[in-house]
Amino acid sequence: MAAERRGARLIIVGEGDERVFELQEKVTTIGRASDNAIELDDLNSSRHHCQIVRTDGKYELIDLKSRNGTLVNGVLVLRKYLAPGDCVEIGRTKIYFERISAAKAPGTETLRLGTSYFLDPLSDLDEPSQLQALKQERQVFLKILEITRDLNSRRVLSDLLDRILDTVIEVTGAERGFVLLSEGGAVKVRASRNIERQRIEGKTSKISLSIARRVLESGEAVLVEDARLDDTFRQYESVSRLDLVSVLCVPLRVREEIIGTVYVDNRLEAGVFGEHHLRLVEVFASQAAVAIDNARLFEENRRREAEIEEARAELERVNRELENKVIRQSQQLEETLRLLPERLPANLKYSYDAIVTRSPAMFAIFEVLDKVTDSDVPVLIQGESGTGKELVARAIHFNGPRASKRFLSENCAAVPANLLESEFFGHVRGSFTGATRDKPGLFELADGGTLFLDEVVDMSPAMQTKLLRVLENGELRRVGGKETIRVNVRIVSASNRDLQVLVAKGQFREDLFYRLNVITVTLPPLRERKEDIPILIDFFLDRVASRAGTKPLALDSDAFRLLYNYDWPGNVRELENEIERLAALAQDRITPEILSESILEAGKKTRVIWRGRTLREAVVRAQESIEREIIQETLEELGWKKTHTAKVLGISRPTLDSKIDKYGLRREPTKEETKSGPES
Numbered sequence: 001m002a003a004e005r006r007g008a009r010l011i012i013v014g015e016g017d018e019r020v021f022e023l024q025e026k027v028t029t030i031g032r033a034s035d036n037a038i039e040l041d042d043l044n045s046s047r048h049h050c051q052i053v054r055t056d057g058k059y060e061l062i063d064l065k066s067r068n069g070t071l072v073n074g075v076l077v078l079r080k081y082l083a084p085g086d087c088v089e090i091g092r093t094k095i096y097f098e099r100i101s102a103a104k105a106p107g108t109e110t111l112r113l114g115t116s117y118f119l120d121p122l123s124d125l126d127e128p129s130q131l132q133a134l135k136q137e138r139q140v141f142l143k144i145l146e147i148t149r150d151l152n153s154r155r156v157l158s159d160l161l162d163r164i165l166d167t168v169i170e171v172t173g174a175e176r177g178f179v180l181l182s183e184g185g186a187v188k189v190r191a192s193r194n195i196e197r198q199r200i201e202g203k204t205s206k207i208s209l210s211i212a213r214r215v216l217e218s219g220e221a222v223l224v225e226d227a228r229l230d231d232t233f234r235q236y237e238s239v240s241r242l243d244l245v246s247v248l249c250v251p252l253r254v255r256e257e258i259i260g261t262v263y264v265d266n267r268l269e270a271g272v273f274g275e276h277h278l279r280l281v282e283v284f285a286s287q288a289a290v291a292i293d294n295a296r297l298f299e300e301n302r303r304r305e306a307e308i309e310e311a312r313a314e315l316e317r318v319n320r321e322l323e324n325k326v327i328r329q330s331q332q333l334e335e336t337l338r339l340l341p342e343r344l345p346a347n348l349k350y351s352y353d354a355i356v357t358r359s360p361a362m363f364a365i366f367e368v369l370d371k372v373t374d375s376d377v378p379v380l381i382q383g384e385s386g387t388g389k390e391l392v393a394r395a396i397h398f399n400g401p402r403a404s405k406r407f408l409s410e411n412c413a414a415v416p417a418n419l420l421e422s423e424f425f426g427h428v429r430g431s432f433t434g435a436t437r438d439k440p441g442l443f444e445l446a447d448g449g450t451l452f453l454d455e456v457v458d459m460s461p462a463m464q465t466k467l468l469r470v471l472e473n474g475e476l477r478r479v480g481g482k483e484t485i486r487v488n489v490r491i492v493s494a495s496n497r498d499l500q501v502l503v504a505k506g507q508f509r510e511d512l513f514y515r516l517n518v519i520t521v522t523l524p525p526l527r528e529r530k531e532d533i534p535i536l537i538d539f540f541l542d543r544v545a546s547r548a549g550t551k552p553l554a555l556d557s558d559a560f561r562l563l564y565n566y567d568w569p570g571n572v573r574e575l576e577n578e579i580e581r582l583a584a585l586a587q588d589r590i591t592p593e594i595l596s597e598s599i600l601e602a603g604k605k606t607r608v609i610w611r612g613r614t615l616r617e618a619v620v621r622a623q624e625s626i627e628r629e630i631i632q633e634t635l636e637e638l639g640w641k642k643t644h645t646a647k648v649l650g651i652s653r654p655t656l657d658s659k660i661d662k663y664g665l666r667r668e669p670t671k672e673e674t675k676s677g678p679e680s
Contacts, residue, residue, distance in 0.1 A: 007022060007023060007100055008022075008023045008059055008082075008099045009021060009022045009098050009100055010052075010095050010096065010097060011096040012040075012093065012094075013094045013096070014040065014092065014094075015042075015092060017041070022100075023052060023054060023059065025037065026055075027051055027052070027054075028052045029048060029050075029064075030045075030052070030095075031046055031048040031049040031050070031064070032046065033048055036048065040090060042090065042091040042092055042093045044091025045068075045090050046064070046067045046068070048064050049063075049066045049090055050062060050064050050066060051064060052082070058081055059082045059097065061077065061079065061081075061082055062079050063077065063078045063079070068091060070090060071088070071089040071090075072087070074089070083286050084097065084279065084283050085098075085286070099279075156295070156299075157292070157295040157296060157299055158190075160292060160295045162193065164191070164284075164292075165179060165191055165192070165262075166193060167284065168264055168281055169193060169264060171277065171281065171284070172273055173266075174246075174248070175194065175265060175266040175267060176192070176193070176194050176200060176206070176264065176267075177192070177193050177194075177262070177263065177264040178192050178193075178200075178206075178262075178264075179191040179192075179260060179263075180207075180212050181252075181260035182216060182258070182259055182260055187213060187260075190260075206242065207242070208239050208242065208265075209238060210237075210238055210239070211224075211238075211239075211247060211249050212263055215251050215258075216258050216260070219253065219258050221249065221281075222247065222248070223247075223275070223277075223278050224244075224246065225246060225270055225271045226245055226270035226271065227244040227246075227247055228243075228245060228270075229270075244265055245266055245267055245268065245269060245270050246265060246266040246269060246273050247263075247264075247273075248263075248264050248273040248277060248278060248281060249262070249264075250282050250285045251285065252285055252288065252292060253285075253289050254289045259289060259292065259293065260289075260292070262281060262285050262288070264281075345366070345367060348366055348367065349370045350366075350369070350395070350399035351399070352366050352369070352395055354391060354395065355391050355395065356532070356539045357529070357532050357535075358532060359529035359531055361524045361529055362529065365392070365521055368521060369392070369395060369399070369521070372396070372519045373395075373396050373399045373400040374400055374401060376490050377518040378490070378491045378492070378493065378515060378518045378519070379492045379520075379521060380494070380499065380517045380521070381393060381493070381495075381522075381523065382495055382498065382520060382523070383496065383524070383525070384496055384523075384569075385496045385571065386526075386570045386572050386573030386574055387525060387526070387571045388523060388572055389494040390452060390494070392521060393407075393409070393450070393492040393494065394407060394452075396450070396492055397452075397490075400450075402448060402449050402450055402490060405447075405448040405449030405450075406448075406450075407449055408442050408445060408449070408450070409451075409452040409454065410424075410442055410452070410454065411454045411455055412454065412456055412457075413454075413455040414455075417459075417460045420463050421463060422439070422441065422479045423441060423442060424441050424443055424463075424466075424470075424476075425441040425444075425477065425479060426438070426440040426441030426443075426444055426478040426479065426481075427439055427441075427480055428480045428481040431479050431481070432479070435479075435480065438478070439478075443476055443487045443489050446489045447487045447489060448488055448489075449489065449490070450489070450490045451489050451490070451491055452494070453493040454493075454494045455494065455496065456494065456495055456516065457495045457497055457499060457502060457508060461509070464509045464512050467512065468511060468512045468515060471516075472515070474486055475487075493516045499516075500517075525568070526571040526575065530564060533564050534564070536572060537555065537563060537575070540575070540576050540579035541555070544579065545583075553582075553583055553586050553588065553589065553590055554588065554590070555590045556589060556590055556592060558592045559590050561603075562595055562600065562602075563575075563578075563595070565603065566598075566603070567602065578595075578596060578599070581596070582594060582595070627663075631649070631659055631663065631665065632663075634649060635660075635665065636667075642656055642657070642660075
């Protein structure tokens with residue numbers, strides 16, 4: 001039979017004062033003024049500090065805009081419904097809220113009580129005994145408050161549930177304890193402990209789920225003194241199977257929601273749990289439920305943070321893949337634009353097939369060579385090592401009128417200074433030790449033809465003087481000889497350093513410089529004519545395959561990008577050597593891992609650069625190039641009818657006009673258009 005409720009009371013504890021006040025009126029005012037129902041002798045209290053309003057059996061605390069505020073369980077509040085065990089703090093005064101009820105009916109074995117049930121009745125005790133009992137209970141409440149603070153500091157749900165069970169078992173003296181939580185519509189045992197604080201195996205089958213569900217559904221606590229004699233519970237199959245005796249099950253309530261239960265029992269002794277145990281567990285459960293809810297929220301937040309972190313990592317991975325894809329596509333786009341074959345100028349007089357190129361810069365050099373090839377003027381070729389200076393010298397010779405005569409080449413840096421004069425001008429027998437016969441020099445051998453002097457800057461000052469004399473009068477004498485020999489030789493010289501700078505530093509004869517520098521050709525490095533890299537790679541691969549009598553090796557696209565983006569400080573010669581090396585190492589395909597270390601390292605740096613400003617600029621540049629080409633072609637196809645062109649391109653006429661101006665697109669009007677006026 002359910003116990004009958006008859007109200008609530010306050011235990012008021014001040015400095016040297018402790019009293020009990022039963023809440024019988026609908027509104028109970030509290031404050032320092034004498035007209036309050038509860039007058040406080042506390043200077044920190046306002047005259048009318050707060051009030052407690054009873055509505056439908058509930059008690060709500062309302063702060064009356066007090067000066068120092070009202071705290072409930074250490075939290076500042078304006079309004080709050082009070083629960084058993086709540087501690088209201090007003091200045092230095094503590095007020096404990098308690099529920100009171102009538103005594104049990106005689107002979108009743110089972111009490112099914114709500115969470116608002118409070119104390120064993122104290123009406124049978126005299127006032128000093130009641131006061132002593134209340135003091136003892138206050139100490140218990142303070143201990144529970146201390147434990148509650150510990151609960152609120154725990155964020156791992158499993159640890160929290162174990163702490164809750166340890167506390168409840170300690171307070172009630174239960175044999176076993178369980179915490180059941182409602183999860184997704186099902187009731188699950190989330191923690192179990194025995195009196196030795198050990199976990200219970202097979203925990204779901206060790207409790208009465210029927211009692212737990214009853215508490216979850218009704219929100220009312222269940223206290224069973226002896227389940228074997230109780231008409232309500234002995235019919236439960238789980239009670240009979242488990243031979244249960246004493247059972248206490250209290251709901252865990254957060255706001256108006258029942259999130260689970262605390263279940264304790266004793267299978268050996270009847271009447272283990274009394275109303276004071278129920279009251280204490282209810283007070284504790286109200287605080288534990290909040291801690292459980294907070295821990296659940298914390299774990300949910302942590303799970304979501306982990307999901308967010310995982311999603312962020314996945315997003316970063318996808319972004320990296322997308323970024324790499326954009327980089328590759330941007331590179332491919334730029335490569336494609338740069339690899340578009342340039343047309344060899346149609347008006348070239350001579351062929352330059354020996355020079356593998358499609359570079360506009362090289363085509364411009366061919367136009368210069370066309371003009372100087374037929375003359376005898378000296379030509380100075382400047383450029384970095386490996387750019388093909390000797391190929392240009394050969395083109396000058398073999399395209400010119402001296403093609404039928406000899407083309408001789410000498411690297412001035414490769415011949416010792418004391419032998420260079422004999423190499424150039426020859427010697428007579430006996431002129432020096434080892435001169436056993438007369439020997440003509442390069443100038444005599446190249447008479448009527450061309451002499452290519454590579455790295456001319458490495459000549460000694462004395463040799464520069466002798467060379468200048470030959471260039472001025474066309475006469476020479478062999479070393480040790482007296483006879484003057486006339487020669488007719490065209491000089492093509494080359495240097496990988498700027499001769500004009502060396503002249504300014506006094507490291508090269510100025511008069512010789514002007515003799516050699518009648519026509520200057522400057523070859524661009526390979527990094528400035530990257531459009532030549534693909535055809536040079538194909539040329540060298542074909543040549544290697546031809547020598548070996550095999551098919552040319554395939555080139556992996558990633559390996560090609562690394563080769564294409566490398567700066568090639570050694571220029572064409574370095575590229576040729578690299579292809580020869582790769583052909584020797586590769587099986588049937590050239591892949592990135594066999595590339596030279598310098599190329600791989602440069603590729604890593606290029607990736608970093610592509611991720612910054614350079615990537616954006618490259619994409620914009622590539623887009624603009626494509627846009628310009630499409631607009632130009634469409635205008636030409638439509639006879640420069642701008643209105644029609646804009647419609648076909650899907651842009652406005654003003655936008656088309658601005659892009660024509662931006663890209664400098666022009667055409668010469670026809671005679672008919674000149675007569676009829678501009679297109680509208």
